Amino acid sequence: MESKKIIGQGAVALSSLLAVQGRNCSEMHFVDCQFADMDFLDVDFSGSRFENCHFTACRFDGSDLSDSIWHKCQAIGGYFCDVNATDARFTRGNFSNTDWTGATLTSTAFEDCKLIGGHFERVSTYGMVLRQCRLASAFLRGISFYKSQLDEVDFSDADLDGADFQKAVFVNCSLRQAALATAKFAGADLRGCDLGPLSLTDARQFRQAVISHNQAADLLRGIGLVVM
Numbered sequence: 001m002e003s004k005k006i007i008g009q010g011a012v013a014l015s016s017l018l019a020v021q022g023r024n025c026s027e028m029h030f031v032d033c034q035f036a037d038m039d040f041l042d043v044d045f046s047g048s049r050f051e052n053c054h055f056t057a058c059r060f061d062g063s064d065l066s067d068s069i070w071h072k073c074q075a076i077g078g079y080f081c082d083v084n085a086t087d088a089r090f091t092r093g094n095f096s097n098t099d100w101t102g103a104t105l106t107s108t109a110f111e112d113c114k115l116i117g118g119h120f121e122r123v124s125t126y127g128m129v130l131r132q133c134r135l136a137s138a139f140l141r142g143i144s145f146y147k148s149q150l151d152e153v154d155f156s157d158a159d160l161d162g163a164d165f166q167k168a169v170f171v172n173c174s175l176r177q178a179a180l181a182t183a184k185f186a187g188a189d190l191r192g193c194d195l196g197p198l199s200l201t202d203a204r205q206f207r208q209a210v211i212s213h214n215q216a217a218d219l220l221r222g223i224g225l226v227v228m
Contacts, residue, residue, distance in 0.1 A: 005029040186208040
């Protein structure tokens with residue numbers, strides 16, 4: 001069945017749609033729409049597609065975003081608490097300072113997205129994909145990236161206390177100035193990661209991880225040893 005398309009109409013059209021269909025907006029197609037100060041609480045957007053849509057001060061708490069596609073969208077400062085975003089795909093978007101507390105992000109893909117300052121607490125991330133994403137200063141405590149391949153992900157200044165990076169592979173990533181207390185890196189391949197300046201105390205966080213010769217030399221210089 002062909003999805004219903006809404007182009008450039010935004011809040012008025014969606015409000016009318018919600019009034020008619022209740023909270024079922026599955027399999028919809030939104031293009032060039034702008035929404036402001038709207039609450040999409042517990043709305044079913046499963047299988048829907050959003051293209052070049054802008055959301056200002058909007059809430060999606062408890063909504064079903066499974067199998068949805070978000071391309072070139074902005075939702076800066078939005079709330080996605082307790083959403084089900086299983087198999088959803090977010091590409092070339094700006095979701096900085098968004099709150100994803102309690103979200104299900106199973107097999108969710110974020111590609112070429114800004115997630116700066118995002119809050120990811122008590123989230124399910126099994127099979128989540130991150131490529132070319134900026135997560136600088138994000139709250140990611142206790143997140144599991146077990147066996148993940150992380151491609152061009154910027155974790156600089158992020159709070160990664162207790163995160164699980166065991167057996168993860170980092171490709172052109174950054175962990176500069178990230179908070180890594182109790183984070184686990186056993187079996188992780190950090191050779192493609194910018195670790196920033198390291199002290200001996202910092203290095204203990206990377207026990208049993210694989211690092212490059214250059215990274216090892218940087219570590220030794222960081223504790224005052226001269227590498228010849």
